[in-house]
Amino acid sequence: MTGTSTTYASNGERIYFTAVSSSGTPISYSGGFFSGMGRLTCAMCHGPGGHGGSTTMMGAIVQAPDITWPALTGADPDMEHPPYTDQTVRAAITDGVDPGGQPLDQTMPRWTIAPNDLDDLVSYLKTLQ
Numbered sequence: 799m800t801g802t803s804t805t806y807a808s809n810g811e812r813i814y815f816t817a818v819s820s821s822g823t824p825i826s827y828s829g830g831f832f833s834g835m836g837r838l839t840c841a842m843c844h845g846p847g848g849h850g851g852s853t854t855m856m857g858a859i860v861q862a863p864d865i866t867w868p869a870l871t872g873a874d875p876d877m878e879h880p881p882y883t884d885q886t887v888r889a890a891i892t893d894g895v896d897p898g899g900q901p902l903d904q905t906m907p908r909w910t911i912a913p914n915d916l917d918d919l920v921s922y923l924k925t926l927q
């Protein structure tokens with residue numbers, strides 16, 4: 799998953815799978831349940847296609863939601879908050895808040911990522927169907 803021989807079609811895809819941007823900058827996270835666990839990647843929890851699912855990490859079962867773009871931005875009557883937009887997806891990734899202003903569960907790390915890398919990551923999420 800983190801092999802240097804792997805090539806990615808975009809910087810966003812690279813970040814999703816490796817938590818390292820094309821410039822070599824690691825995308826770090828802080829706080830949360832998995833604080834100090836070392837390298838985590840979006841794909842580890844949300845799956846290679848972004849469809850989510852459950853993973854066992856450090857003995858805990860993590861239920862990660864579907865973060866394909868239609869799932870994030872579609873109107874879902876069961877959702878407790880408005881659909882995501884570009885701006886609120888960014889806030890979910892960096893600040894761990896949903897579009898209703900509620901904090902996400904602590905099993906979702908809070909990410910520190912440069913604005914241009916975040917743009918690329920969000921562009922990549924838009925390709926997930």
Ligand code: HEC
Nearest residue numbers: 832838839840843861862863865890891902903905906907
């Ligand atoms: C350790 C597991 C884990 C990792 C790693 C992780 N997430 Fe999450 N993520 C979660 C969980 C669990 C939730 C749901 C939190 C909740 O329900 O409050 C979540 C929620 C989200 C949401 C909000 C979805 C929604 O329906 O509200 C987005 C967007 C998201 N993650 C994107 C990312 C991105 C992008 C990355 C990589 C930079 C990432 N996540 C890495 C576990 C993870």
